[in-house]
Amino acid sequence: MKIIVPMAGRGSRLRPHSLTVPKPLIPIAGQPIVHRLVKDIAKVLKQPIDEIAFVLGDPAWFGDDVVNSLKDLANSLGAKPSIYRQDQPLGTGHAIMCAKPSLTGPAVIAYADTLIRAEFDLDPTADSVIWTKKVSNPEAYGVVKLNENDEIIELVEKPETFVSNQAVIGIYYFKDVAILKDKLQDVLDQNVMNGGEYQINDGIKRMMAEGRIFKTGTVDEWMDCGNKNVTLETNAKMLGFIKADGDEQMIANSIVNDNSTIIEPCYIGEHVSLRNCTVGPNVSIGNQCVIENSTVKNSLIQNHTSIKNANLDHAMIGNHVTFDGNFEAISIGDYSILE
Known part of the structure; x- marks a missing residue:
């Protein structure tokens, strides 16, 4: 089994945090989004992963x-890492075709801007499985x-x-x-574009037209990071899941x-100092942070950041930030200083 991860986009909706760090590398509950996504898919598949191909x-x-962090991720799962580049933002189908040498055999394709919780077996009769989530407003999604x-x-x-209440979440399994x-090569050769881009759906529709069997795999949770x-909602949910699972250390032994x-x-995270603080619930703090005389809840703070005299709720703070003030629902990018 292979996992193909197109992740070349810059994540403009998550600015300022994605101005200095690609969105798939932003940590959720202490691990980058793409790391958690790939590990969760591996759990669902319940079979060895031979190769993980990343399209950057x-x-x-x-x-x-x-690149090194992604290679380490693949190696940790016993898989061969492959790195490809998408030099132009020409759509989901184009991104997949950038990994053409890896497009053989059974594979999962997963776009690295979402997280899932799921537990099911792949249908052996299906040529493809499209992961979906039941939603209350299907008119807002592709279904x-x-x-x-x-x-x-x-x-x-x-x-x-x-049509249905099952929304497509951007994760697909193909038996071959x-x-x-x-089919995507035909789409590219015939210059079939939608919205100025080559889309995975145009390849899938051609497979359907040939009578290929597509089934759904419904996830229990679909968590966006857009x-x-x-x-922040996804961070809170993931913290709850991790605590319930009990298979990850959530508070480092090195904190002060x-x-x-x-x-x-x-x-x-590691080497965090907490002085005269109340932290939590639903808070993620990266490595080597110092937080003093503050209350922090429902927030995400990255690495090497100093927070003083703060009352934070629904705050997202980047790396190497210095913050001293009495604001709440803030969003501060990397290398910012507010004193």
């Missing part, structure tokens, strides 16, 4: 540190249309009339991804706790 953007943005055998027969983008590769507010209270669930 400009090397000036996705540099050696990003699947099913026949009487619960097979997907059509993909409908933001339907004006009800080479078939999708061939903007600051939903990222000086007259401070921690209200779980929280993730607190």
Whole structure:
């Protein structure tokens, strides 16, 4: 089994945090989004992963540190890492085709801007499985249309009339991804574009037209990381899941706790100093941070940051930040100083 991860986008909706760090590398509960996504997919698949292929953007943005972290991720799962580049933002189908040498055999394709919680077995009769989540407002999403055998027969983008309540979340399984590769090559050769881009859906629709069997795999949780507010919601949910699972250390042994209270669930990284603070619930703090005389809840703070005299709620703070003030629902990017 292979995992293909297109992640060349810069994540403009999450600015200022994605101005200096690619969105898939922003940490949720102490681990980058893409790391958690790949690990969660590996758990769902319940089988060995042979290769993980990452499709990155400009090397000036996705540099050696990003490449090395992704190679380490693949190696930790016993998989071969492969790195590809998408030099132009030409859509989801184009991004997949940038990994053409890896598009053989069974594979999962997962776009690195979402997290899932799921537990199910892949249907052996299906040529493809499209992960979906039941939603209350399907008109806001791309959804699947099913026949009487619960097979997907059509993909409908933001339907004006009800088609189904199962929204496509951007994760796909193909029994043989080479078939999708061939169809996407036709899309590129024939210059079939939607919204000025080559889309994965146009390859999938050609597979459906040949009678390939598509089934759904419904996830229990679909957590977005598109903007600051939903990222904080995802961080809180993930902290709760990790605490319930009990298989990750959430508070490092190296923290210095000086007259401070921690209200779980929280993730607190290495060499963090807490002085006269109340931290939590639903707080993630990166490595080597100092927090003094503050209350912090429902917030995400990255690495090497100093917080003083603060009352933070629904705050997102980047790396190497110095903050001293009495604001609450703030969003501060990397290397900022507010004193």
